[in-house]
Amino acid sequence: QVQPVESGGGSVQSGGSLRLSCAASGNPTSVHNWCMGWFRQAPGKEREGVAAIDNGGNTSYIDSVQGRFVIARDNGEDTIFLQMNNLTPEDTGMYYCAVAACFSADHALRTMVTEGFGVWGQGTQVTVSS
Secondary structure: OOEEEEEOOEEEEOOOOEEEEEEEEOOHHHOOOEEEEEEEEOOOOOOEEEEEEEOOOOEEEOHHHOOOEEEEEEHHHOEEEEEEOOOOHHHOEEEEEEEEEOOOHHHHHHHOOOOOOOEEOOOEEEEEEO
16 A cells, blocks of 8 residues: 655745655555645645646646746655745645556646545645745
């Protein structure tokens, strides 16, 4: 059973940076056409996809983080990272890592929350103050 474990959250001021990591035990790369992604949930709001990457290295981002966040992977360690730059208070929330079989990174980003599939981590808190 694959199990993602997140780390790297914290508190920063607006304009600052954070780097999140997600280590997926259980060898997710053994799954044909797998994706890993970052999702977030702010207080009082629905969970949303932030960024995803597939096993071909293709990536997908929501518009609000395009150009500020970068998702990358270390296949040898089944680990993904999310480098978050120029953070704003609107980026505050609990960030979850998830892994699932998928058609593409874009498919994963658009459907893992709405269709409720994949294996999810416990989350790591990101707080950005103004």
